[in-house]
Amino acid sequence: MKNDWILDVLVDLKNFAQANALPGVAEKLTEVTDLAMIEIASAEKKVSGSNGNDFATRSNFGETGNSRRA
Numbered sequence: 411m412k413n414d415w416i417l418d419v420l421v422d423l424k425n426f427a428q429a430n431a432l433p434g435v436a437e438k439l440t441e442v443t444d445l446a447m448i449e450i451a452s453a454e455k456k457v458s459g460s461n462g463n464d465f466a467t468r469s470n471f472g473e474t475g476n477s478r479r480a
Contacts, residue, residue, distance in 0.1 A: 413450045420446060 424439035 413453070414476060416446055417450075 420439055420443040424436050424443065425438060427433075427436035
């Protein structure tokens with residue numbers, strides 16, 4: 411998935427907001443992350459449908475945000 415980097419960024423921002431007493435920002439970032447996952451999956455489905463590739467069904471969003479940065 412070529413756009414998964416944005417999910418990592420959103421999760422990092424949400425974690426920062428939670429750690430810095432910004433619960434409203436963290437909640438909105440959760441919503442935005444969910445929306446981004448839906449839109450990315452939709453875009454991948456369109457690509458999959460246009461070239462016969464089954465890539466979209468193999469995407470795993472469950473691993474989002476597992477990376478840690480210093």
